[in-house]
Amino acid sequence: MRSNNPVLSQLPQAGSEAGYGYQQNYQPSTRRPMTVDDVVTKTGITLAVIVACAVANTAIALTGNPGLTSILTFVGAIGGFITVLVHSFGKNFGSRTVTLIYAVFEGLFVGGFSVVMSGWVIGNANAGAMIAQAILGTLGVFLGMLYVYKTGAVKVTPRFNRILTGAIFGVAIMALGNLVLFLFTGMNPLRDGGPLAIIFGIVCIILAALSFLQDFDLADKLVRTGAPSEMAWGVALGLAVTLVWLYTEILHLLSQAQRD
Numbered sequence: 001m002r003s004n005n006p007v008l009s010q011l012p013q014a015g016s017e018a019g020y021g022y023q024q025n026y027q028p029s030t031r032r033p034m035t036v037d038d039v040v041t042k043t044g045i046t047l048a049v050i051v052a053c054a055v056a057n058t059a060i061a062l063t064g065n066p067g068l069t070s071i072l073t074f075v076g077a078i079g080g081f082i083t084v085l086v087h088s089f090g091k092n093f094g095s096r097t098v099t100l101i102y103a104v105f106e107g108l109f110v111g112g113f114s115v116v117m118s119g120w121v122i123g124n125a126n127a128g129a130m131i132a133q134a135i136l137g138t139l140g141v142f143l144g145m146l147y148v149y150k151t152g153a154v155k156v157t158p159r160f161n162r163i164l165t166g167a168i169f170g171v172a173i174m175a176l177g178n179l180v181l182f183l184f185t186g187m188n189p190l191r192d193g194g195p196l197a198i199i200f201g202i203v204c205i206i207l208a209a210l211s212f213l214q215d216f217d218l219a220d221k222l223v224r225t226g227a228p229s230e231m232a233w234g235v236a237l238g239l240a241v242t243l244v245w246l247y248t249e250i251l252h253l254l255s256q257a258q259r260d
Helices: 036-062 066-089 096-118 125-151 158-185 195-224 229-259
Strands: none
Touching: 036 066, 036 096, 036 195, 036 229, 066 096, 066 229, 096 125, 096 229, 125 195, 125 229, 158 195, 195 229
């Protein structure tokens, strides 16, 4: 079953519910099969690069050069989006180079986004506390959903995937419509801090959390079917995309609550 994650959905699909299409299309090789340790290691490296670049961009803003931070944030947002598209439509699932390039771009974006959403100015301790809360919240949701997946409390079934896919597409269409409305009228109902914006933010957090179940399920199937070890880089990229989405939504919701 295809994942909602644009990175993980790149894998060829088989028509059956038994597993992933790469099992039929991938030809066995002498390369080492992927393990859980590979997924953990590659994901850890990817997140470390994102954090390092985020800290660097934040430091640039705090040292008195917010203009450069704005440029780097914009470059990071566009570059990260293009990198995900390149990986999604490419033929090589699990490219280390693409994953690390994405991590650099996304780190720059996350750093600048954190500065903007927290309203950080030099000496504002509340901004640091808000970012820390968002990080802890993201980590808590990640570990919670990993526990849910491991215990089988929620099964990743074809029906689950269809419902989640429809919900994510609906949220994406609403976000796009909100952007168009903002550009032409200046109104921003889904991101202005009002009741509708808070509900929208909570829905996005729930969908991001549920997306982890698909990510874990795909990683689990790749490990159990003996996929080559380099595919762990593709899984790491997919998990990073979901983590960044969740973090930005939590931070945005916290910033709205702070304004109130």
